[in-house]
Amino acid sequence: xxxxxxxxxxxxHIHAVKDLSIEVEEGKIVxxxxxxxxxxxxxxxxxxGLLPIRSGEITFKDKxxxxxxxxxxxxxxxxxxxxxxxxxxNLSVLDNLKLGSYAIKDSLQNKEKxxxxxxxxxxxxxxxxxxxxGTLSGGEQQMLAIGRALMSRPKLLLLDEPSMGLSPIxxxxxxxxxxxxxxxxxxxxxxxxxxxxxxxxxxxAYVLETGRIVKSGTSEDLMNDPDVKVAYxxx
Amino acid sequence: MNFLLQxxxxxxxxxxxxxxxxxxxxxxxIALLIxxxxxxxxMIGAYTAxxxxxxxxxxxxxxxxxxxxxxxxxxxxxxxxIERLAYKPLRNSPRISNLITAIGVSLxxxxxxxxxxxxxxxxxxxxxxxxxxxFFGAKISFTTLVTIVVTTIxxxxxxxxxxxxxxxxAMTATSEDYGAAALVGISVDKTLxxxxxxxxxxxxxxxxxxxxxxPQAGPMMGSMLGIKAFTAAVVGGIGLIPGAVLGGLVLxxxxxxxxxxxxxxxxxxIVFGLLIxxxxxxxxxxxxxxxxxxx
Numbered sequence: 001x002x003x004x005x006x007x008x009x010x011x012x013h014i015h016a017v018k019d020l021s022i023e024v025e026e027g028k029i030v031x032x033x034x035x036x037x038x039x040x041x042x043x044x045x046x047x048x049g050l051l052p053i054r055s056g057e058i059t060f061k062d063k064x065x066x067x068x069x070x071x072x073x074x075x076x077x078x079x080x081x082x083x084x085x086x087x088x089x090n091l092s093v094l095d096n097l098k099l100g101s102y103a104i105k106d107s108l109q110n111k112e113k114x115x116x117x118x119x120x121x122x123x124x125x126x127x128x129x130x131x132x133x134g135t136l137s138g139g140e141q142q143m144l145a146i147g148r149a150l151m152s153r154p155k156l157l158l159l160d161e162p163s164m165g166l167s168p169i170x171x172x173x174x175x176x177x178x179x180x181x182x183x184x185x186x187x188x189x190x191x192x193x194x195x196x197x198x199x200x201x202x203x204x205a206y207v208l209e210t211g212r213i214v215k216s217g218t219s220e221d222l223m224n225d226p227d228v229k230v231a232y233x234x235x
Numbered sequence: 236m237n238f239l240l241q242x243x244x245x246x247x248x249x250x251x252x253x254x255x256x257x258x259x260x261x262x263x264x265i266a267l268l269i270x271x272x273x274x275x276x277x278m279i280g281a282y283t284a285x286x287x288x289x290x291x292x293x294x295x296x297x298x299x300x301x302x303x304x305x306x307x308x309x310x311x312x313x314x315x316x317i318e319r320l321a322y323k324p325l326r327n328s329p330r331i332s333n334l335i336t337a338i339g340v341s342l343x344x345x346x347x348x349x350x351x352x353x354x355x356x357x358x359x360x361x362x363x364x365x366x367x368x369x370f371f372g373a374k375i376s377f378t379t380l381v382t383i384v385v386t387t388i389x390x391x392x393x394x395x396x397x398x399x400x401x402x403x404x405a406m407t408a409t410s411e412d413y414g415a416a417a418l419v420g421i422s423v424d425k426t427l428x429x430x431x432x433x434x435x436x437x438x439x440x441x442x443x444x445x446x447x448x449x450p451q452a453g454p455m456m457g458s459m460l461g462i463k464a465f466t467a468a469v470v471g472g473i474g475l476i477p478g479a480v481l482g483g484l485v486l487x488x489x490x491x492x493x494x495x496x497x498x499x500x501x502x503x504x505i506v507f508g509l510l511i512x513x514x515x516x517x518x519x520x521x522x523x524x525x526x527x528x529x530x
Contacts, residue, residue, distance in 0.1 A: 050414050070417035079418070086415035088408045095404050102405060103420020152420060 001026040001187050002047070002078075002156055007056035009042055016042045018211040020056070024156065024189050029182055031190040031198040031219070033232060034208035040191040041083050043208075044158050047189075048080045049073045060156070075103040079154035083161045083191075085145040089134030093125055096133050096144055100151025111151070118147040121177060139170030146177065156187045163194050175201055195232035199223045207232070239373040241495040242488060247379040247448065249487020250386035254441035255464030256471070256479035257393065258314075258434030264474035265410040265430045267330065271337035272317050274461020275344035276435050280310040280442025281452035282348065288359045288446075299360075302446075307439035314435025315428055323424070341458070349454040356453035359446070382444045389437060390480050396433075397476065406430060410474075463490075466510045472520025481521055485509075 002024040009017040017039040024030045032040050045051040047058055049070035058066050065073055079100075088096050097118060101111050119126035122143040128136060133144060142162060149157060159178065163171045171194075178188060179201055192198035199205055199219040207215040207228060215228065222228045255277060262270045287302035321340045325332050367374040397403035409416040409426045417423055445460070446452065463486060471482025489509055493502040513520065 045414075048418055050417060069422070070414075071420045071422045074418060074420040082415060082418060086412050086418075088411050088415065090411055091404060091407055098401070099404060099408055099416075099419050099421070101420075102401070148419060 001061060002189065003057075003059045003062075004043070004047065005057045005059075007043070007046065007058065008054040009039070009046055009051060010054050011042075016211050017046070020208075020211070020213055022206050022213070022216075024187060025204075026155075026187050027182065027185070028204060029178070029188045029190060029202040031192055031202040031205045032208055033192055033195040033198050033205060036193065037210075038208040039211040040208055041160055042211075044080060044082075044160050044189070044191055047073075047158060048078065071103055074152055074154075077152075077155035078158065079149035079152045079156075080158040081142075081145045081149045081160060081162060083164070085138075085141045087133045087136075087141050087144050087148065089132065091133055092130050093133050093136070093144055094129045096148050097125075097151050100148035101153075104152050114151055114153065118150060121180075122147055139166050139173070142166060142170065142174060143177075146174070150181075150186075154186060156189065157181065159188060159190045161191060161193060163192060163197060171197065195228070196234075199233075237495070239371065240375075241491050243373065243375050243379055243383075244495075245488030245491030246484060247382045247487070248491060249467075249484035250382045251441050251444050251448075251460075251483075252464045252467045252486050253480045253483025254386055254389065254437050254444070255460065256468040256483045257390070257476065258438050259465050259468040260471075260473055260475060260479040261406075261430050261434045263468070265406060266322070266333075266427060268322060268333050269337060269465065270317075270322075270431075270434075271334075271461065271465075272321070272340035272344060273314075273434070273438060274457030274459075274464070275341050275348075276310050276313050276317075276438045276457070277442045277445065277460055278348065278452065278454065278457030279313055279344065280306045280439045281446050281456060282352065282357070283309045283439075284443050284446045285357050285359050285450075285452040289357075292360070300443075303440065303443045306443050307436050310439030310442065311432050311436045314431045314438070318428055318431040323427075341461075345454050345458065352454070354454060356451040356456075358451035361447060361450045378444075378447045382447070385440065385444065386480075389440060390476070393433070393437070394476060402426075402429065463506065466507065470510055470513045470520055472523030475520070475522050478520050478522040485521070 005021045007017055007020040020043060032043065034040050042051060046053050049065065049068055053066060057064060060076060060078060065076065088099065097115050101114065124140055125143055125147060128140065133141065136144060162174050166174065175197060181188060190198055190202060199222055202219045205216065205219045205222050206213050215222065215225070255273065258273050259270060262268055283306045284302045287305050288299050291297045291299060317340055321336050322333060325336060367376050368380060397406060405416065405421045405426055409421060409423055413423050464483065467482035467486045468479045470485060471478030471480065486506055490502050490506050493505045
């Protein structure tokens, strides 16, 4: 579904992502694990069109998307829940969700239906519907960020560090939702520092170190890989 | 009664400052850019108004007020053109480059108009000539009334647009976070163009209102008007729509009262003194929240 080949990204002279190639198959959860600064967020940002790439190719459903503007990429069916949530703090919870479907030409009814589904998934958001999004707790903001991304009814959801800064109870909720989404036909590319949880729910994983893929395999294999165990699973 | 009359005069000129200040504040809110060429949009608007009225005078019996249509259209197009040609190519440049460019565009337009139409001001008969109305014993001119009413209506419409419509909310979202806005499918380019278009359309209305009171246009008129409106935006709290309106009205009233009761020569000094005072006491402006810049 998504294919990234030989991707190179620079920040001025810093070579942040080096010859990176990954593939995300439809209906799977694929995760990208690695330490801080390994280039995980950079990779996701370039897929969404927010960062220019130096060389390489990114295709979605066999079509190149490297020249597309971010809003058009969202339109094609790739939504991202960005690192740090980046919800619109000055707008209400409901307005944040409504903006999530900004790119989508759909009837008002269908959009309302989508909002209802998100409120069913995250009942707390319904309670806070008219509250300014900036007043939500970290966990609630993460739910809102996921809800906002789902409003465009994406085929592929990019999740950047959804567990960051959340209490364990919220982490559990968020990952339950991620597993539900797979059953609803959403494909997921997950970026996580918490390798334990990422490997436990994903089908396939890539390990990123200083901008380069150093290992890849089924998540089960990687969980039992001695190097990965030492470096990422704290064994 | 004289006081009431001066207060109304202040509200009138303040309303014009407010309309112009809205353009500064909207653009700043979304692009973090002080569009110094905004005053020149007013100037071009005033020329458009003056030439249209002269045309009407020579050829037709159309009411002068119809000049508002070409004026608003020209101002909107000029605003969008400035954004497209001068600021868009610098989107990812340091803010200082944008600032210098803004000053450059401003000087360019001043000199272009001077080259095209000469340094002399062009004048016309006044647009809104009706009998003065009686307002609690003070004679209020029709122009004053129209200016205040039009500004009030436009401010309310703008506020409704921003708070209630999809495009308005997209503007708020973009002003907060370009990246996140792009991720939900908002075109940042289109939103910025729209912001410049709305600000410049308001400037078009402001220039018609200005020409109604001071029926002439000159190449340098935009600079003082622009600086005063910018001051108004800062006094009220830059980036805030209600701040621009409040700042404009406060500035207009202070100016009118100073001219009437203290000294007309000191009025500008006092207006800018007010700016310094506000910046010293409340740097974020009258309505601004005092927020520490996040690092």
